[in-house]
Amino acid sequence: MKSIQSTLKQWAKSTGLKERLDKQREELLTDPYIKAFIRENKDSVTNEMIDSGMVKLYEFKKERRACANCPGLKECPNMMKGYQPSLSIERGHLELHYLPCALKVQEKKQKEQSQLMKSLYIPKDILSARFEEIDMDGERGEAGAAALEFALKANPGEDGGGLYFYGKFGVGKTYLMGAVANELFDRGIESYTVYTPDFFREMKQSLGDGTFQEKLDTIKKAQVLILDDIGAETTSSWVRDDVLGAILQYRMLEKLPTLFTSNYDYDELEDHLSYSDRGGIEELKAKRIMERIKHNTTFVTVAGHNRREKR
Structure with a gap:
């Protein structure tokens, strides 16, 4: 009886999933913000981290691109309105965090000042x-x-x-x-x-x-x-x-x-x-x-x- 892992590998080959994942990986690695993160952490980031953190990298790219084309705090399309994604390495894995963007910080400051x-x-x-x-x-x-x-x-x-x-x-x-x-x-x-x-x-x-x-x-x-x-x-x-x-x-x-x-x-x-x-x-x-x-x-x-x- 075939193992589940071998069955999945066979399914991935037959559907072209591996090729699509490889292409997505290449596209992610061309993102300027992801490239900058990898460059700054070149001595720590491994291929294994990238492969296991593809979902987080994709989310980072999507949210960070929205920040780069910021429509303003009220129209912010990010999952957490007014928060900017940030990558880090923790215990050998890529982790995604959200920090308040400059507009969110300014809004908070204005509320405090009011x-x-x-x-x-x-x-x-x-x-x-x-x-x-x-x-x-x-x-x-x-x-x-x-x-x-x-x-x-x-x-x-x-x-x-x-x-x-x-x-x-x-x-x-x-x-x-x-x-x-x-x-x-x-x-x-x-x-x-x-x-x-x-x-x-x-x-x-x-x-x-x-x-x-x-x-x-x-x-x-x-x-x-x-x-x-x-x-x-x-x-x-x-x-x-x-x-x-x-x-x-x-x-x-x-x-x-x-x-x-x-x-x-x-x-x-x-x-x-x-x-x-x-x-x-x-x-x-x-x-x-x-x-x-x-x-x-x-x-x-x-x-x-x-x-x-x-x-």
Whole structure:
């Protein structure tokens, strides 16, 4: 009785399979990427490796050719979209691996960077602000210079000093903060910009759905936190002590910079924070909050006209 192996050999001869395999082998070995791999590993690659690794070499050739004619990440035809095949020798055999291509690496980097600049209730035009678009010689020149200096030198975890931008309604305080956030983004530093009144309202609502602590931790642990329009919120002891106080205390201890914009100066904000929804004045508690703000910010006046009004 003939063995299975001899039967297969006889079948291969009769069907011309060997000739077809030899031809396929020759074609594979003319592929420039396969030739380059063999040349780089000429002291290690054997004919036996090539013969036993034909399927992997064919897959490598097909996928690598698709990479050479890359149609873009969205249209990538490879089995693993965005991944490029790579050959190696392991334990005397050819092995095929897939590594992220340059476009996939770039996409991942962009996704990671997009997490660096977060916002809550901030208009999109503010988030696209750039220092190049700000007239540094105009009315906002001094404030713009202070903002730019902070953005270029900020060092969260080592220096917790921030800024307190004071000015009338519509003079461009928030826009300057948007430019700061974008500059920090370019430096790979995370920032979180929030419109304070809406944020405090959300924090109050989060008590009912059990997300309060998670949201509080996200804000207080941001590398750079920008609290926009502080003082515009309705005063309550809970907001002042359990939300704002907790955020500022943590950030002061961890040396994480906090920036503020407000229509109130330091003294006016202290008066605002001293009012209690329970009635009466709580000056001491307001002073405690203000001491944390004053100690960790530089007061900057933003001058100019109301840019939201037609002139």
